Amino acid sequence: MQLSRRDALVALSTASVGSLAGCGAPVVGDGPDDSEATDENERGVQGGGAVGEHELTTLVGVARTVYPSVVDGVDEFVRTYLDRRVAADGAYARGVAEAVATLDDYVEGLYETRYVDLSSADRAEALDVMSVDDVDPDPDGTDPQRVRHYLVNELLFALYASPTGASLAGLENPPGHPGGIQSYREGPGG
Amino acid sequence: MSATETDGEDGTDRTPSPRADLCVVGAGPAGALIAAELAAAGYEVVVLDAGPRFDPGDRVDRMERHLRPGTDSPVWDIDPERDAYNSTGDRDYPLNAARVKGIGGSTLHWQGMVMRMHEQDFALRSSVGLGDDWPIDYDDLRPYYAAAERELSVSGAADNPFAPPRAEPHPLPAFPPSYSDSLFAEACEEVGLATHSVPNARNSEPTDEASACVGYGTCKPVCPSGAKYDATRHIDVAEANGARVLDRVPVQRLEHDDAGDRVTAAVYATPDGEEHRQEAREFVVAAGGVETPRLLLLSESETYPDGLANSSGLVGRYFMDHLFAGMGGTLDEPTRQKHVGFNTTESHQLYDRPDDSRTAIKLEFLNYAGPAPADIALTADSFGDELLEEIRDGYGTHVAMGALVEQLPRRENRIRLDPSRTDDHGNPVPDVVWSFDATTRRTIERANEVQREVLEELGADIGWTVGPGNTGPAYHHMGTTRMGTDPAESVVNPQLQTHDLSNLTLAGSSVFVTGGAMNPTLTIAALSLKAADHVVERL
Numbered sequence: 001m002q003l004s005r006r007d008a009l010v011a012l013s014t015a016s017v018g019s020l021a022g023c024g025a026p027v028v029g030d031g032p033d034d035s036e037a038t039d040e041n042e043r044g045v046q047g048g049g050a051v052g053e054h055e056l057t058t059l060v061g062v063a064r065t066v067y068p069s070v071v072d073g074v075d076e077f078v079r080t081y082l083d084r085r086v087a088a089d090g091a092y093a094r095g096v097a098e099a100v101a102t103l104d105d106y107v108e109g110l111y112e113t114r115y116v117d118l119s120s121a122d123r124a125e126a127l128d129v130m131s132v133d134d135v136d137p138d139p140d141g142t143d144p145q146r147v148r149h150y151l152v153n154e155l156l157f158a159l160y161a162s163p164t165g166a167s168l169a170g171l172e173n174p175p176g177h178p179g180g181i182q183s184y185r186e187g188p189g190g
Numbered sequence: 191m192s193a194t195e196t197d198g199e200d201g202t203d204r205t206p207s208p209r210a211d212l213c214v215v216g217a218g219p220a221g222a223l224i225a226a227e228l229a230a231a232g233y234e235v236v237v238l239d240a241g242p243r244f245d246p247g248d249r250v251d252r253m254e255r256h257l258r259p260g261t262d263s264p265v266w267d268i269d270p271e272r273d274a275y276n277s278t279g280d281r282d283y284p285l286n287a288a289r290v291k292g293i294g295g296s297t298l299h300w301q302g303m304v305m306r307m308h309e310q311d312f313a314l315r316s317s318v319g320l321g322d323d324w325p326i327d328y329d330d331l332r333p334y335y336a337a338a339e340r341e342l343s344v345s346g347a348a349d350n351p352f353a354p355p356r357a358e359p360h361p362l363p364a365f366p367p368s369y370s371d372s373l374f375a376e377a378c379e380e381v382g383l384a385t386h387s388v389p390n391a392r393n394s395e396p397t398d399e400a401s402a403c404v405g406y407g408t409c410k411p412v413c414p415s416g417a418k419y420d421a422t423r424h425i426d427v428a429e430a431n432g433a434r435v436l437d438r439v440p441v442q443r444l445e446h447d448d449a450g451d452r453v454t455a456a457v458y459a460t461p462d463g464e465e466h467r468q469e470a471r472e473f474v475v476a477a478g479g480v481e482t483p484r485l486l487l488l489s490e491s492e493t494y495p496d497g498l499a500n501s502s503g504l505v506g507r508y509f510m511d512h513l514f515a516g517m518g519g520t521l522d523e524p525t526r527q528k529h530v531g532f533n534t535t536e537s538h539q540l541y542d543r544p545d546d547s548r549t550a551i552k553l554e555f556l557n558y559a560g561p562a563p564a565d566i567a568l569t570a571d572s573f574g575d576e577l578l579e580e581i582r583d584g585y586g587t588h589v590a591m592g593a594l595v596e597q598l599p600r601r602e603n604r605i606r607l608d609p610s611r612t613d614d615h616g617n618p619v620p621d622v623v624w625s626f627d628a629t630t631r632r633t634i635e636r637a638n639e640v641q642r643e644v645l646e647e648l649g650a651d652i653g654w655t656v657g658p659g660n661t662g663p664a665y666h667h668m669g670t671t672r673m674g675t676d677p678a679e680s681v682v683n684p685q686l687q688t689h690d691l692s693n694l695t696l697a698g699s700s701v702f703v704t705g706g707a708m709n710p711t712l713t714i715a716a717l718s719l720k721a722a723d724h725v726v727e728r729l
Contacts, residue, residue: 013250068578124574133571153568157258160581161564168578169563169585173529176257176564178404178415181394184368184529184557 003073003164008080010177011162050097051086054116058100061116063155065123068168071159081158092150095139099150102143106130127152204436204460206468210236211729213456213470215441215485218295219711220697220718221476222424223341227722229431233729236468237425237433238458240272240440240481241292246422249414256411257564265411266290266298271614272440275480279603280625281663283511288665289478293437296478296665297420297711299411302391302532304344304712306335309354310542311550311706319546320629321598321704325675325684328354331716338715339389342419343397346389352538362394364534365403369526370589371535374555377648378537383640385537385555391419391711392532399423407558409531439466442615443489444473444694450493452693459615472725476697476718479509479667483605483700484620486671499671499688499696504681506606508599509622509670510705511663513630515551515637518559518590519650525589528562540640541707548633549596550707553640560588589650593637594664596707597630605670624663631658666710671700685724686717693728697721 056079063078086093100115107115107126118126127133130144137149159165166174170188173179212228214221217239229235244266252265268286277283290298309328314321336358339346346360364387367375371385378385392409396402403417413420425435439458442465446453455467475482483506489498497505533554540551566584570577603625607618638657645652656662674680677689682701688694697718699710 066573066577068575070575070578127573133573137568152573153258156567156570156577157564160567161257161562166563169581170524170526171528171563171585173405173407174564175407175528175531175562176253178406179529181365181403181405181530184405184526184534185366186526187369187372188524188526 001070001072001164001168003071003077003159005076005080007162007164008077008158009084010164011077011081011158012084013177050090050093051082054114055097055100056082057116058103058114059096059151059155061118061123062103062127062151063159064120065127066152066155067159070168071165077158078155085154092154095146095150096154099146103130103147103151106143200461202436204439204466206466207234207236207434210234210468210470212236212472212474212725213238213468214474214476215239215456216295216475216477216481216698217293217421217425217435217437218476218478218698219297219421219424220714221474222294222421222428223338223715223718224474224476224695224697224722224725225428225433225435226424226431227719228725228729229428229433231726233726235428235433236470237428237435238439238441238456238468239291239293239295239435239437240477241290241437242267243293243435243437244298246416249412249416252412253406253408253414256408258568266292269614274611274613274619276608276611276619276621277624278608278621279623283622283624283663285480285620285622288663288667289480293425293435294420294422298422300418300420300711301410301709302413302418303709304339304342304346304389304391304715305538305552305708306354306356306716307331307706307708307713308352308542308550311704311708314543314704318543320543320549322672324703325673325680330684331713331720332356334716334719335712337719338712341424341719342391342712342715343393343399344389344391344712345394347387350386350538351384352386352541360389362397364388365390365392365394365532367534368530368557370557370559371555373521373525373589373648374535374591374644377644380647381640381643383537383553383644384539385535388533388536388554389712390532393417403530403532405530407528407531440615441477441485442617444475444485444498445489446491446493446498446691450491451691453498453691472693472695472729474695474697474721474725478698479670479700480605480620480622482696482698483670484607487607488617494690499681499690499694501690502678502681504672504679506604506670507601508672509603509605509624510597510599510668510702511624512666512705512707512709513595513597513626513634513661514656514664515593515595515634515641515661516591516654516656517638517641517645517652518556518588518654519645519652520560520587521589521648521650522587524586525559527557527559527586527588530557533557540636546629548636549598549629551596551633551637551640552594552707553637554592554594556590556592559590561585589645589648591641591644593634593641594707594709595630595633595637595661596705597626599669599672599704600625600627634658634661664709666699666705668699668702668705668710671696672703673701674703686721687724695721695725
């Protein structure tokens with residue numbers, strides 16, 4: 001299944017980033033504080049590089065680990081989603097940056113390299129050894145809880161709360177998506 | 191306006207209106223409808239609400255709070271000091287899960303099901319020897335039900351053979367049945383249970399007030415599109431006709447004249463800590479089944495030492511809710527759940543009581559059984575292909591039935607003040623004393639029997655049951671200022687005017703004599719429109 005940029009934009013609407021009409025080129029940064037309104041131009045000014053290319057590459061790597069192999073187009077999907085997600089929520093952007101640093105610190109202790117430089121098998125093993133699969137997400141919790149919240153669950157939410165991702169399990173209008181009032185009447189054959 | 195005329199915080203003028211015909215306490219559906227009616231009729235109306243005015247633009251954010259685990263913030267803001275309470279009955283009552291304080295009230299998080307109560311509901315004692323009779327009957331309320339359906343833009347159909355008589359169609363067509371409804375329909379037919387559509391207070395078609403439902407699927411607790419009715423619609427109408435609606439102004443007490451015949455002022459606090467007095471010719475308290483009796487009890491005086499309008503001693507007594515009974519499981523085929531957040535089929539066949547052996551049962555067939563894919567993903571302990579398999583196993587084959595079960599009015603179930611704990615203004619918090627009796631227990635068991643029969647006919651592998659041991663309230667607070675003709679046995683008369691104070695109206699589910707098993711808001715709305723007529727007559 002091919003994920004598209006449009007899938008990422010639809011996922012963002014569920015993640016309350018809001019209307020994206022008129023968005024300019026993605027600007028990656030730490031964005032405004034939660035309470036601050038901003039416009040597109042201000043994002044670049046306020047972006048302090050909290051989420052840069054390394055963080056995005058790491059998130060793409062995490063996504064390739066936690067997403068099913070049937071999904072293609074992960075790179076563009078994750079970058080489109082995260083570009084806007086971090087631009088709209090500075091606190092989230094800082095949380096992502098810190099969670100990536102936490103993950104890297106942990107991985108370097110085990111493998112003497114950063115997460116992005118691991119093989120696919122080692123990426124999955126690293127999350128497993130860190131117990132990211134066993135913990136409840138908590139933005140203020142332990143290291144694995146913050147990795148689960150900011151990295152893993154954000155990516156899983158982006159995929160499985162979107163129509164394309166939920167359709168992998170047979171639900172084309174998942175909660176949070178304004179997909180109309182026809183599909184609930186239709187049987188499995190459409 | 192001088193600086194002292196505002197609360198000094200957000201620049202909003204929260205000072206009293208110099209000349210008000212009507213002061214309404216509470217901006218939920220009851221208060222909003224009455225305010226809208228009176229403002230449209232040209233009266234000066236002031237509405238006071240303890241909670242905030244929520245920004246409609248925040249609703250998608252609130253939806254995300256609901257959908258995304260790891261965010262502990264309540265969808266609709268709870269203030270632990272303002273909303274403090276106690277629960278000391280045999281059954282715990284999670285009050286703050288059951289209400290929203292703010293402009294729009296609990297309709298902001300409600301499900302939006304709107305049925306008329308049955309003729310038998312109003313004459314339960316005389317018909318089967320249960321509970322009590324209302325001092326009004328269905329015919330008294332029937333025109334107001336029709337008006338309430340118009341006000342709430344109810345989507346419904348005339349296919350319910352058990353519904354009370356009606357002359358006019360619903361304002362909007364019913365939502366068609368779901369795919370899973372079609373699975374249930376066959377099983378129900380086999381076991382002799384008739385099914386029909388559900389009246390919904392959500393737009394099946396666009397109206398001047400709101401768009402048609404677009405299927406966000408998160409009706410409860412938040413509808414981002416506004417297609418589900420909430421009371422902000424009537425607050426908007428009231429304000430468009432000149433009403434003043436003040437948020438974050440909890441009313442501390444009501445004051446009365448020397449004779450104790452009339453309320454003279456509502457004393458309210460503003461965010462800056464000041465107190466103000468709003469005088470008016472008529473007062474309506476529409477703060478729900480918990481805060482309405484609490485305000486009366488807080489308003490004790492020399493004339494009314496047990497609480498305002500409480501000569502009967504019944505303010506706070508006869509607290510009722512509906513009990514939930516449910517059962518669910520899985521089929522070996524897709525059931526297409528979670529596309530929408532509302533139901534499209536019910537059965538009211540077991541509603542009317544055959545005798546005094548049980549109370550009313552309203553059966554529901556859920557369109558949102560089981561988890562959505564994201565629910566599974568965010569709590570899973572596997573990733574990648576293994577996770578997708580887990581999601582495919584966990585989503586897609588669930589079915590579930592729910593039921594509302596009637597609880598009879600019992601004097602010992604009550605809302606009282608807890609003097610050991612105070613809120614952010616130093617007022618004793620409400621103490622919810624709640625339990626249910628053997629008749630209710632038997633009725634829950636009967637609902638479970640029917641649910642099991644249907645699900646077994648459907649071939650379901652039954653996985654869970656909510657029965658007498660693990661039931662809970664449906665968050666419909668009723669009965670705490672009951673209606674009647676005898677001042678010794680009731681708090682308000684059939685005009686919803688208190689027996690004790692002639693210019694004080696209590697509106698909402700607190701005046702219910704019995705609760706039936708229908709979701710109460712359409713009856714709240716109908717009674718409120720009736721009360722509005724009586725207030726206009728007095729003005």
